[in-house]
Amino acid sequence: MARHPQYDRGEALHKAVGLFWEKGYHGSSMKQIEQTLDMRPGSIYAAFGSKDGLFSEALASYAERGGEELAAHMQKFDSVVDGLQAYLRNIAYSCAGTCPSKACMVVKTLLETSHTHSTLARQANEVLAAIETTLTSLLEQAQARGELDKNVDCGRLAMLLQAQIMGLRAIAERGLSGDQLADLANDMASILEPYRARH
Amino acid sequence: MARHPQYDRGEALHKAVGLFWEKGYHGSSMKQIEQTLDMRPGSIYAAFGSKDGLFSEALASYAERGGEELAAHMQKFDSVVDGLQAYLRNIAYSCAGTCPSKACMVVKTLLETSHTHSTLARQANEVLAAIETTLTSLLEQAQARGELDKNVDCGRLAMLLQAQIMGLRAIAERGLSGDQLADLANDMASILEPYRARH
DNA sequence: TCCTTACTTGAATGATCGATCAACAACACT
DNA sequence: AGTGTTGTTGATCGATCATTCAAGTAAGGA
Numbered sequence: 001m002a003r004h005p006q007y008d009r010g011e012a013l014h015k016a017v018g019l020f021w022e023k024g025y026h027g028s029s030m031k032q033i034e035q036t037l038d039m040r041p042g043s044i045y046a047a048f049g050s051k052d053g054l055f056s057e058a059l060a061s062y063a064e065r066g067g068e069e070l071a072a073h074m075q076k077f078d079s080v081v082d083g084l085q086a087y088l089r090n091i092a093y094s095c096a097g098t099c100p101s102k103a104c105m106v107v108k109t110l111l112e113t114s115h116t117h118s119t120l121a122r123q124a125n126e127v128l129a130a131i132e133t134t135l136t137s138l139l140e141q142a143q144a145r146g147e148l149d150k151n152v153d154c155g156r157l158a159m160l161l162q163a164q165i166m167g168l169r170a171i172a173e174r175g176l177s178g179d180q181l182a183d184l185a186n187d188m189a190s191i192l193e194p195y196r197a198r199h
Numbered sequence: 200m201a202r203h204p205q206y207d208r209g210e211a212l213h214k215a216v217g218l219f220w221e222k223g224y225h226g227s228s229m230k231q232i233e234q235t236l237d238m239r240p241g242s243i244y245a246a247f248g249s250k251d252g253l254f255s256e257a258l259a260s261y262a263e264r265g266g267e268e269l270a271a272h273m274q275k276f277d278s279v280v281d282g283l284q285a286y287l288r289n290i291a292y293s294c295a296g297t298c299p300s301k302a303c304m305v306v307k308t309l310l311e312t313s314h315t316h317s318t319l320a321r322q323a324n325e326v327l328a329a330i331e332t333t334l335t336s337l338l339e340q341a342q343a344r345g346e347l348d349k350n351v352d353c354g355r356l357a358m359l360l361q362a363q364i365m366g367l368r369a370i371a372e373r374g375l376s377g378d379q380l381a382d383l384a385n386d387m388a389s390i391l392e393p394y395r396a397r398h
Numbered sequence: 399t400c401c402t403t404a405c406t407t408g409a410a411t412g413a414t415c416g417a418t419c420a421a422c423a424a425c426a427c428t
Numbered sequence: 429a430g431t432g433t434t435g436t437t438g439a440t441c442g443a444t445c446a447t448t449c450a451a452g453t454a455a456g457g458a
Contacts, residue, residue, distance in 0.1 A: 167366025
């Protein structure tokens, strides 16, 4: 019994992700947000409550999309380890494209807000913990299948893997060449080799 | 024929490093800077020109201190590879302490400013490039001494090593336990093993 | 002692920050 | 068509942003 919003909420969030991912929380002003979303302050505040609320939803949206991409990627591989190695190489490849930023938005948020905005820092932390859990499950699954050595501590290896992803995407922000990044991703993929089960 | 400054420039810069390292560029206001340095705006602007200028000098000071620490650390080791492995473990240990932030200030600066403040981003980039060069030299020296395999691409290994350091210090910002961090640092140190020369 | 020079102080600047709200517009219902 | 509800608009809010500057203060040289 009333009027429809003329914006699409998902589309607005997608645009917000683009801005926040590129410029960060403190680096994005409401004026820039208004321009990016093509919405006026009243609509933005009615839809998302506050700048914090919008950022929080954008971060959640980003994380969800990332999780879906990882799941979709892994589904293409019979071997978990092969899939994870390809995932690393894929990051290097996609960093050559024109994303808002090379570095991961979650990591950028964690580093930016850990001492200035505890709510957002906690959210970023939870996302990273969830990714760690996902990686651990994948590795345990690989271990159960006999892909990984029985003595491997999967939680520990998941942490090593997450650190690789964070390091790779952070160093990509330096603007390295595609070849350098591809070499690095290959070297990181090789790190997993010693953990494979020996037949 | 005039008055002396009553502040100590080096000490002021040290305090500025503490604030900027913790809160970042956009997260530190002039009011906070005034309180941290115990200086009034006029003095700050007379001494450093602008907030940007102060940040730039603070970043340079941080980088110089980091470089000196690495050099001092490496001098304690006969083997370069042993020294670098210990360096990684040392990061995990020192992250347990009470630094302004666990993550590296240079990386935080790069990620925060790469799309909002090109001057600072460029400076952070140059610092990282200098570290990469230092690591490459160390590894080449190790290779000349027969510590590393002759086929190792030292520039490429330096990049892998830098990515480890960035990843380790970034993931430390999650607030992991000392044990978890120590395990991770050990796993990263092990990455260097396959690059050693086989006798 | 007095003058010059340099450093310090704190109020004030205009700009921009995130956020609010009254007025208006559009659609779904009776 | 009339009415109630909800989305949109843009001016406007006080707060805070980085920065400036005139006035005051301390110390070296004559």
